[in-house]
Amino acid sequence: MDRRKKLHIAMFPWLAYGHIMPFLEVSKFLAQKGHRISYISTPKNIGRLPKLAPHLSSNISFVELSLLHVNGLPSGAESTSELPIDKVPYLKRAYDQLRAPLTEFLKNSNVNWIIHDFAPYWLPEITAPLGINSVFFSIFNPTFLVHLGPPSVLLGDVRKWPEDFTVVPEWIDYPCNVAWKPHEMVNHQQCMDDVSDLQRLGVLVQGCQFVTARTCYEFESDEINLLSKLYQKPVVPLGLLPPSLPYSEDESADEWEAIKSWLDTKGEKSVFYIALGSEVNLSEETMRRLAFGIEKSNLPFILVVRKVPMGEGQTDKHQDIIPPGFEERVSNRGLVLRDWAPQLRILAHSSIGGFLTHCGWSSIIEALKFGRALILFSGASSDQGLNARLMHGRKVGLEIMRNEVDGSFTSDSVAATIRQVMVEPEGAAIRANAWAMRVIFGNEELSKTYLDGFTRFIEEFAPSASHSHV
Known part of the structure; x- marks a missing residue:
């Protein structure tokens, strides 16, 4: 294709x-290169996007x-963050019904x-x-995709039971100790629809021209190479897309100022963020x-708590799950934020040393962009474990440390892990390794190089004969 032709x-x-x-x-990167972008979503999700x-x-x-x-989907819900996990299947059904309007749009545009x-x-x-190419x-990162397997496994019935996912798959051809825990598999079953996520993925991998993922060779070279073998098609890394700190002063600037002045009184890398x-x-x-584990750690912290999402029969008393008396007891060294926090700005502050995270890939990228050591508490959904x-x-x-079967844990193990990552001598290597990761995760130039490569691809x-259209 002529490179000058805008797509x-x-x-x-x-x-x-x-x-x-x-x-x-x-989308923004491709638009900067002069390509025309149609970003398709629901009204509420589009309305929430930054200007x-x-x-x-x-x-x-x-x-x-x-x-x-869709029956079962709470009225007005348009994203997973508004739903308890057991309501997500209804959102998938509603999403599947976008097929007709999307077809109409693609036919005419x-x-x-x-x-x-x-x-x-x-x-x-x-x-x-329609002769439209798809990517x-x-x-999610290739580590996750590799563990799910090739289309033959995704669409087959090799893995019938949750425990089939708790061992390292035989197709992994590099040293690996990564697998799900039993409690994580049980939890994730709740958000599956009649068409499982594995089936959805299998059909799409077979049907697309190539695959791209939020990663880079500097961090996951074995995984990228294996994924390409498993999928039998190109896997083009997109880079880690490290988010940039917001330049503009937004409407929450006052809240940030209050948090910043609190952080400014703390020592370098002394605070952990949850x-x-x-x-x-x-x-x-x-x-x-x-909360009790956080309290027992005796270290300064910022804790973000969000309201429970909409579900049947909830009363206001469920809206805040912080234990009674907790805030008063920790008021001299802890800050509790409700529902919203300027996460990137907090992580960028020199007083932050660690991040207690649910292990979502975006959160990990944000933490390692600033070299913050991780206290890992898997949210037990999809890729987090x-x-x-x-x-x-x-x-x-x-x-x-958690019980592998039911996911339970003690407040003592929370406190001990926090202290080891933040201050104990045996955590020194973890702190040093996390700090060194800024070279990869915080490198916006590297990320841009990958985006350039993806755009060129x-x-x-050159579409194969079966896809070419005049």
């Missing part, structure tokens, strides 16, 4: 904030497709490429007849144990 590229992320934002980052810089807005248009009502997520397994049936963009993502919903008992093992194995964090892609 029309559709972006179609899954309805979760952790997917919507990386898709927007890639685009004026020089990009002419190349990116937002296409709003409304969800149809001369799209060359569609960059899509793991969920719309029906997409190849639309794109192939599966995984916001945030469990936008979708991890802890029971009151789990939160109580975690594997990420916890991976980071523990790379010695940039330490996993909190799309621009120069």
